[in-house]
Amino acid sequence: MRGIAVERSPEGSFAARLREERRRRGLSQAEVAERLSARLEVTIDKSALARMERGERSIRLNEAVALAEILQVTLLRLVGESGDGPNARVRRALDELENAEVLLRAATEEVERRGAQVEEARARLAEVENRELAEDLRAEQ
Template sequence: MTANDNPDPLDGPAVTDARFAINMQRERERAGLSQADLVRNLREGNWQTVHQTTVSRIEKGERPVRLGEAMSIARALRVDLRHLLLEPDDAKVMASLDSAVKGLDGSYVAIVNRTDVWHSLRDSVENLLTTARASGHAEDEYPLPQAVSALRRTPSDAIAEGREQYEHEKQSEA
């Protein structure tokens, strides 16, 4: 007996279509799109013959989705097609994970960009401090001590300080 001899009635095309419909609607709503907005996005993505009734019927489970249509819908919703085929609870977790990863990536890029600014400002402070010293300003004259102190700090220090703040806030919430 092979796996194909007794197909699982809970995993046929109708079940897959129902999962797709539930996940499609959830992702559309999560993106803040109306059905008309999704149709507009689909038409911009070269599915010219799509109508709002088509989207509505797919979401209600009244019309199965074709593979090419499913791919276009996933692209228009900016989600991985595989997420639209998962069990709805699993799809919800994966969508949340995807969103969290995008947020984390965005934070990382922001840190990289701010680090670039930090290095530029650090070079400027270093050059101006050298100029001030060469002009005979005393080491205790404002703002030389602050400049020396600022030059000792690094982006790694800022990350460590941010981590400490995060841990403190996390403990306060518990």
């Protein structure tokens, strides 16, 4: 019975959405705790984050803001009202757009990372080709 009451409270909604958004982004509790610790310059361990997600630990405003930034969502997304209201469809559409933007950013970062790897490989290949060409020229002389 307590779980239902907690889920309907603002704290319970925040906890559930925190867990949902973390999972949606494929992050572990340890990863989020580490990023949160670095951002806030305090130690927040995995168990503290687990308690936050269960609604068993209060969340300070600076923690909530940092968590929203880490998860790349708005603070409103984490504290927003339930899906029962009249704006539920609009909110879901905005959530889908937000999720698509997160995926696009991640894909763009991956493309940039892969592009850098390609450039490094090309540079190494050019070095090898130049070395081989120099060796061939020396051998001909």
